[in-house]
Amino acid sequence: MDSPDDAAVWRLDEERALVVTTDFFTPVVDDAYDYGAIAAANSLSDVYAMGGQPFLALNIAALPPSLPSAVLSEIIRGGAEKAREAGVVIAGGHTIQDQEPKFGLVVIGFVDPHKMLTKDGARVGDRLVLTKPLGFGVTTTALKREQVAPEDLADAVAWMKKLNRSASVLAVESGLQGGTDITGYSLMGHAYEMAQASGVRLRFNYEKVPFIKGAHRYAQAGAFPGGAWDNQAYYGSSVHFKMNLDEADRMLLFDPQTSGGLLLAVPPEKLAAFFELAEKLEQPVWEIGQVEVGAGIEIV
Ligand code: CO
Ligand code: CO
Secondary structure: OOOOOOOEEEEOOOOOEEEEEEEEEOOOOOOHHHHHHHHHHHHHHHHHOOOOEEEEEEEEEEEOOOOOHHHHHHHHHHHHHHHHHOOOEEEEEEEEEOOOOEEEEEEEEEEOHHHOOEOOOOOOOOEEEEOOOEOHHHHHHHHHOOOOOHHHHHHHHHHHHOOOHHHHHHHHHOOOOEEEEOOOOHHHHHHHHHHHHHOOEEEEOHHHOOEOOOHHHHHHOOOOOHHHHHHHHHHHHHEEEOOOOOHHHHHHOOOOOOOOOEEEEEOHHHHHHHHHHHHHOOOOOEEEEEEEOOOOEEEO
């Protein structure tokens, strides 16, 4: 409990530790199947963020009694098919009644304790690499406000459904030690946790940070979810902007992500092999900054 890692880890022997995590949330999209798949990908992500392989899961669902059973089974099917893609067995679960739907998984995985990714594994000189673009929070908020373009929503949904499995394999095979996944606390919040845990400063090059198409437009329209303002209130004082950015562009860095990508610290001598393997695994990667001496976050 003393370090803010993505999942609980329990060492079994020299080579194996259990990784245990859970996550669930209210619908981020209207399509029941996609909601189930996104919730499952998101729940599995914390095991991947620690360099582990998930193998067993349980469903957790809270659903309104008025919900048609066809919708319920689509949510469960979306989760089950995503779990199967990950090689994970859903061995059961529990459902209760609630006015607002909630769905997610409890996930158990294995990790080799010597090859674990943790938030305290970033070292001065490491390059910072992100494995999914940002902007899912503003895009799904634009959906709730009925302002979203269908192709922008489809783009966000495809990214949110994407497992962080190949990103995790890439990190472990590359011998990395520092990593986490980007979820509700936004790039800034999760980066800050990493900076704190590792005793370093993370510096990001704004122009290199990838955003999905439409993110800037929805940000300009003010479609930020409440969590973005919470993140800014909580982490804002640790983030130093060394360049001119308008409010909307700044706020995008605090945009909460659902099933976001991994933020990885890559030692410079491992960078070339890392990019080579990323291409082989067809895993998108964006180099967006580096680790420096200091504390907090700098945006240049
Ligand atoms: Co996490
Ligand atoms: Co989590």
